[in-house]
Amino acid sequence: MTENKKLLIIEDDQERCHDLKTIFDFIGESCQETSSSEWKNLIKDSEHFIGIIIGHLNSYPQVSSIIREITKIDETMPILLLDDVTMSGDISTKLSQQIVGRISWPLKHNQVLEAIHSCQYCRDNQHAFTEHNKSLELFRSMVGQSNAMQGIRRLIEQVAGTDASVLILGESGTGKEVAARNLHYLSNRSDKPFVPINCGAIPAELLESELFGHEKGAFTGALTSRQGRFELAQGGTIFLDEIGDMPLSMQVKLLRVLQERTFERVGSNQSIECDVRIIAATHRNLEDEVKENRFREDLFYRLNVFPIEMPALRHRVDDIPLLINELVARLENDKRGSVRLSPNAVQSLMQCHWPGNVRELANLIERLCILYPYGVVDLKDLPSEYQKTDGVESYPQPNLADRRSKIQNGSVGGSNSAPTPLANLPENGVNLKEFVAKLEISYIEQALAEEDWVVARAAKRLGMRRTTLVEKMRKYDLQKAS
Numbered sequence: 001m002t003e004n005k006k007l008l009i010i011e012d013d014q015e016r017c018h019d020l021k022t023i024f025d026f027i028g029e030s031c032q033e034t035s036s037s038e039w040k041n042l043i044k045d046s047e048h049f050i051g052i053i054i055g056h057l058n059s060y061p062q063v064s065s066i067i068r069e070i071t072k073i074d075e076t077m078p079i080l081l082l083d084d085v086t087m088s089g090d091i092s093t094k095l096s097q098q099i100v101g102r103i104s105w106p107l108k109h110n111q112v113l114e115a116i117h118s119c120q121y122c123r124d125n126q127h128a129f130t131e132h133n134k135s136l137e138l139f140r141s142m143v144g145q146s147n148a149m150q151g152i153r154r155l156i157e158q159v160a161g162t163d164a165s166v167l168i169l170g171e172s173g174t175g176k177e178v179a180a181r182n183l184h185y186l187s188n189r190s191d192k193p194f195v196p197i198n199c200g201a202i203p204a205e206l207l208e209s210e211l212f213g214h215e216k217g218a219f220t221g222a223l224t225s226r227q228g229r230f231e232l233a234q235g236g237t238i239f240l241d242e243i244g245d246m247p248l249s250m251q252v253k254l255l256r257v258l259q260e261r262t263f264e265r266v267g268s269n270q271s272i273e274c275d276v277r278i279i280a281a282t283h284r285n286l287e288d289e290v291k292e293n294r295f296r297e298d299l300f301y302r303l304n305v306f307p308i309e310m311p312a313l314r315h316r317v318d319d320i321p322l323l324i325n326e327l328v329a330r331l332e333n334d335k336r337g338s339v340r341l342s343p344n345a346v347q348s349l350m351q352c353h354w355p356g357n358v359r360e361l362a363n364l365i366e367r368l369c370i371l372y373p374y375g376v377v378d379l380k381d382l383p384s385e386y387q388k389t390d391g392v393e394s395y396p397q398p399n400l401a402d403r404r405s406k407i408q409n410g411s412v413g414g415s416n417s418a419p420t421p422l423a424n425l426p427e428n429g430v431n432l433k434e435f436v437a438k439l440e441i442s443y444i445e446q447a448l449a450e451e452d453w454v455v456a457r458a459a460k461r462l463g464m465r466r467t468t469l470v471e472k473m474r475k476y477d478l479q480k481a482s
Helices: 014-026 063-073 093-098 109-124 126-132 147-159 176-185 204-212 248-260 286-291 297-303 317-333 343-349 357-371 401-411 432-450 455-462 466-476
Strands: 006-010 031-034 049-054 079-082 099-103 166-169 194-198 237-241 277-282 306-309
Touching: 006 014, 014 031, 049 063, 049 109, 063 079, 063 093, 099 109, 109 317, 147 176, 147 306, 166 176, 176 194, 176 237, 176 277, 204 248, 248 297, 286 297, 317 343, 317 357, 432 455, 432 466, 455 466
Parallel strands: 006 031, 006 049, 049 079, 079 099, 166 277, 166 306, 194 237, 237 277
Antiparallel strands: none
């Protein structure tokens, strides 16, 4: 689990090293600082670190030199560079893949969180680096720290380098195609095509032509010759989605491809050699389909060489907060909006049944981005079917008003002090947004003053997370008086 791992700061500028550690401690990220001459004494236990931040180095004339030494010790270690660190031109592609981001100085909160997020992905999917030295962008689809998802990643790691047929099982929306793409991506065929086809979405009379192609004049409308999906996937991988919906007549022809590695186009008697890895997927229970004579038993055993069962979202609810963060990050990256969910809203979503699994969650997050653009969604803002109140406690109103005199006597306060609650709405109305903002500022100032500006304790008084309070302090420009 990455939550217990630290960031290692290699920085010879002692003042900036101290500032970095203070900032990371403030936002709740564990870190350990060291110099360029002593870092090797710490990295011997590299599994304890989530990533390494490299700053000014006195012991190394080139940053690439220390990166090479780091990779010799741990070739999966993510590396972050401070923005004023320059790279030499001789850095190899393999070394550059270790660098997952740059952090500008002074630090920006969102940039830091994104960089740490990248380190977490790298450490959670080490085999993608270890075996293939490839980007982890695709593995970002397989978010989760649950035992079920860690097991799926291990299975993919074990079978990816072989040519064995893989059967991916699971309910709709669990990410079966994502797993198939990762299998291809990490295989020796990754530089060849990945060709998906949904066997249940194509009429039975057209499926043979789609899979194997046809010759000109083979049937009405066949005006030209056409390659099928197996030819397009030559040397690569074909993904047969919803294979449980394939007609029995086509199952026989697919079985021949698996057995003899040859096929013919429709309207042709010329055999074509087939060098394609087959990955199949279905939401159906194929063993039951075999018993009901709707699926061939011999084909089932040919496909079921290495089964992988994708877990339903309701069986890994602890992954929901991570999935929400990832889905929001994708929407932000695509410039399709953003949204934040309160702890109560997340807790409510973790109690839902999720018949549509991850796909349903993704659709919900996109809907919330449209309904509440760049806003914070609380429990009451969720669609009614997602509002689950069991075990969810509403935030208590801060009990700070009785100590207002401390604030008004000079500790904090001023133009942002809370307005007097309105008994009746004025005839000319009221700027509700401004009124609520002043009330919020007042409570935050009171909590900070009473807790001597210790943000963690003030956040606890206000019933919010520390990071949320930091964002509000930045929003309202609240700073401790010098």
